[in-house]
Structures are given as C-alpha cells and as structure tokens.
Amino acid sequence: MNVPFRYIQRQTIVHRLHPFTKMIYVLLTLLLILIPLYDIRHLPVLLIWLGLSAALWAAARIEVGRFAALLKILAGTFIFLMLAQGFTYRHGKTVLIKFGDLHFGGSNVGELTLEGVQLGFMLSVRILTAASSLPLLVMTTSNAELMAAMNQLRLPKVMTFMFVSALSFTSLIFEMWNNIVDAQKLRAFDIDRMDPITRLRRAYVPIITPLILLLFRKANDFQIALETKGFGSPGRPTEIQTLQMKPIDFLAIGIFVAVFILCNLLRFRL
Numbered sequence: 356m357n358v359p360f361r362y363i364q365r366q367t368i369v370h371r372l373h374p375f376t377k378m379i380y381v382l383l384t385l386l387l388i389l390i391p392l393y394d395i396r397h398l399p400v401l402l403i404w405l406g407l408s409a410a411l412w413a414a415a416r417i418e419v420g421r422f423a424a425l426l427k428i429l430a431g432t433f434i435f436l437m438l439a440q441g442f443t444y445r446h447g448k449t450v451l452i453k454f455g456d457l458h459f460g461g462s463n464v465g466e467l468t469l470e471g472v473q474l475g476f477m478l479s480v481r482i483l484t485a486a487s488s489l490p491l492l493v494m495t496t497s498n499a500e501l502m503a504a505m506n507q508l509r510l511p512k513v514m515t516f517m518f519v520s521a522l523s524f525t526s527l528i529f530e531m532w533n534n535i536v537d538a539q540k541l542r543a544f545d546i547d548r549m550d551p552i553t554r555l556r557r558a559y560v561p562i563i564t565p566l567i568l569l570l571f572r573k574a575n576d577f578q579i580a581l582e583t584k585g586f587g588s589p590g591r592p593t594e595i596q597t598l599q600m601k602p603i604d605f606l607a608i609g610i611f612v613a614v615f616i617l618c619n620l621l622r623f624r625l
Contacts, residue, residue, distance in 0.1 A: 361529075363494050368603065369415035370495045374504035376604040376611075377492045380411070383615045384488040388481045390622065395473045400618045401480045407614050408487040415495050425486060432482065437475030444471030503598050520577070524570075531569050535562050 364370075369377075387404055412422060441451070447468025454465045498519050505515040536546060539561060546558045 361494065362497050363415075363417065364497070365416060365495075367415050367495070369411055369491070371601075371603070372495075372607055373598055373600050373604045374492075374496050374500050375600065376607050377496060378504070379608055380611050381488045381492055383611055384408075384485060387615060387618060388485050390619070392481060392622065393474055393477055395477060397622055398477065398480065400622045401477075401484050403614065403618055403621070405480075405484055405487065407611075408484070408491065411491055412487070415491065417491075417494055421490075421494070422487075425490060426483075429479075429483060429486060433475075433479035436478050436482075437472050438467075440475035440478070441467040441469075441471035444468055444474055447471045500598065507598065527573065528566070528570070531566055531573075532562070535565050535569075 384404065387400075392400060441447070442465075447466070447470040449469035450466045451469055451472065452467040501519050502515055505518065506512075539546065544561060546554060546562065549558050
C-alpha cells in the first residue's frame with residue numbers, strides 16, 4: 356500500500372523548483388486562509404487558489420489516489436464542522452431541519468440552518484486549501500533539500516532537524532500503521548471488516564499499542580544515528596549539494612504572488 360504524503364522522486368517542473376519557492380507558496384496559502392472568509396460569496400477566492408494547487412499537483416504528476424487519501428482523512432472533520440455550525444450558528448434564519456426548540460447559548464440547537472451549514476462549508480474549504488499545500492511541499496522536496504534550504508536561511512540546526520523530522524515522522528507513522536494492520540490481518544484480526552461500534556470498542560488497542568512501542572524504538576535508533584553523525588557539534592554543517600535559484604523559480608514566485616493579489620482583489624470586490 357502506498358504511503359501518502361511521502362517524498363516522490365521524479366523529474367517534474369515542481370520537483371526542480373527551489374524549496375524557497377515552494378515555501379513561499381505554502382506561506383501565501385496560510386496568509387490567504389487567515390483572512391476572514393466566512394461568507395459563501397467568498398467561495399470563488401478559495402476556489403481560485405485551490406485551482407492553483409490542483410495545477411501544481413498535476414504538474415508534479417502526483418497520483419489522484421494520494422489526494423483522495425487526503426480527502427478521506429478530512430471528510431469526517433468537514434461533516435462535523437457543517438453539522439456543528441448548522442445547529443449552533445446564532446444568526447441562522449433559513450431552517451432546513453427542525454427537531455424542536457432547544458435553546459442553548461443564544462441559539463436554537465434543535466434547528467439546522469442553511470447559514471450555519473454554509474459557514475461550516477466555508478471553514479471546510481479553508482482547511483482543504485491549507486491541507487493541499489503542505490503535502491505538495493513534502494512530496495516534491497527531499498529531506499536533504501529542505502535541510503539545505505533551511506541552513507541557507509541560517510536557522511538553528513535543532514529547529515531545522517525538528518521541522519524535517521516532523522515531516523518524516525508523518526509518513527513513517529502511516530507506514531507503520533499499514534504494516535501493523537497487515538500483520539493483524541494475518542492473525543485473523545481484520546479491522547476493515549468490523550462494524551463501527553466493534554471497531555471503536557476493540558479494534559484500535561491492538562494496533563495503537565505496537566505503534567507506540569515501534570515509534571519509541573525508532574526514536575532510539577534516530578538518537579544513535581544522530582550521535583554517530585556528530586549532530587550538535589560546533590561549526591556549520593557541510594552540504595552535499597548547493598541549491599541555486601533559477602529563472603523558473605522567479606517566474607513561479609511571480610505567478611504565486613499574482614494569484615494571491617488577484618484573490619485579495621476579488622475578496623474586496625465581493
């Protein structure tokens with residue numbers, strides 16, 4: 356089974372971009388979603404940026420299944436947000452479903468309102484916009500390139516290591532989870548065939564327990580590897596490759612900034 360959000364070594368235009376260029380793209384994505392975009396009329400602003408992200412995913416030749424895995428992870432959060440906002444939004448006037456009068460905190464939680472569902476939908480799109488940018492950085496940039504780029508920024512070595520290790524551990528957890536699930540299936544413990552109640556009651560303990568133990572063992576291996584390679588020694592670390600900004604990087608940055616300005620102008624106009 357493919358592990359989602361792991362570095363994929365390919366020779367695409369996105370892979371050849373400087374890590375700084377892709378970091379700027381992630382930074383602009385975060386700045387865009389931090390802007391208050393709650394009204395449904397602002398949906399085109401997010402859709403334009405999502406279109407840019409989709410174009411980058413396609414240019415990097417990343418499989419659709421990896422994006423589907425991202426949607427599968429976030430689907431539960433999106434449903435919860437739309438239902439929670441639909442039942443608790445104070446300014447909702449258009450009632451979709453009414454279960455009764457249950458007033459709590461200034462709102463009737465017994466009514467599902469259209470305005471609340473729209474607010475939850477906008478929050479979900481904002482989360483999806485943010486979540487589609489960081490995996491693109493991880494899947495098209497190797498750890499060596501990330502560390503070299505952060506060293507060029509003169510960031511502390513500990514901070515660089517923590518950032519890169521956090522990205523590596525994400526894919527490592529997925530891989531260990533899949534291996535443990537497959538091993539449990541060989542022991543006739545198939546989590547995929549269990550109903551939701553049985554899964555919550557008895558399925559996750561036999562998987563999470565060995566996962567935690569394996570992560571502790573892997574962390575110990577990392578510690579030994581770091582001490583062997585002299586991590587923490589004084590002096591600036593050497594680099595295997597020196598990263599240089601190319602004309603395509605400046606062109607990509609110009610496109611990112613232009614789309615960002617377009618989204619903000621459209622937001623003010625709407």
